[in-house]
Amino acid sequence: GQNIDQPTEMTATEGAIVQINCTYQTSGFNGLFWYQQHAGEAPTFLSYNVLDGLEEKGRFSSFLSRSKGYSYLLLKELQMKDSASYLCAVRGPGDYKLSFGAGTTVTVRA
């Protein structure tokens, strides 16, 4: 099975940086995903990591350490529109299902 942990809430100021951590304990691993979900909407894909290291995509970056069962999503130059829930999800080996963490609600304040 999969056990995925991430903080419940984070608050940051517009223009700042926020780092959302995700730790996982799984019976196997075949990739980690980050999704953004605005209130009342469906999740949308942000990033994917399958190898160790940092993946950068504009203001968002995601890091993975498979040996530590750890990932983080880094949001830079925060904007008000970044206020949302961020979901960490893990796919097991040969598994076409994703297991999700409970999500981290990020509130950006002016």
Add this chain to the structure above:
Amino acid sequence: SQTIHQWPATLVQPVGSPLSLECTVEGTSNPNLYWYRQAAGRGLQLLFYSVGIGQISSEVPQNLSASRPQDRQFILSSKKLLLSDSGFYLCAWMGQGVRGYTFGSGTRLTVV
């Protein structure tokens, strides 16, 4: 390009009434399809998934059932809704490997 349609967007149903939510995918064949539920302030819970027509796997015992009558159609049903069935229901398909899921727009179900 692939698109996923889910309807209705909002539904208010009395306890004990039936339910039918429909999801269709366009632009792909033999997709893996999924139904998730998200209770208020909670994470996504996988309810059912399907790898082909008539093939349904249930993840948790509940008051719901799923069917896949056609390759790109996935239906979530209940014969008698419970208050605890309220939530945000999301259909998804497994897209290209590096993107994981693509979600439908979701159905907000309130059982009263």
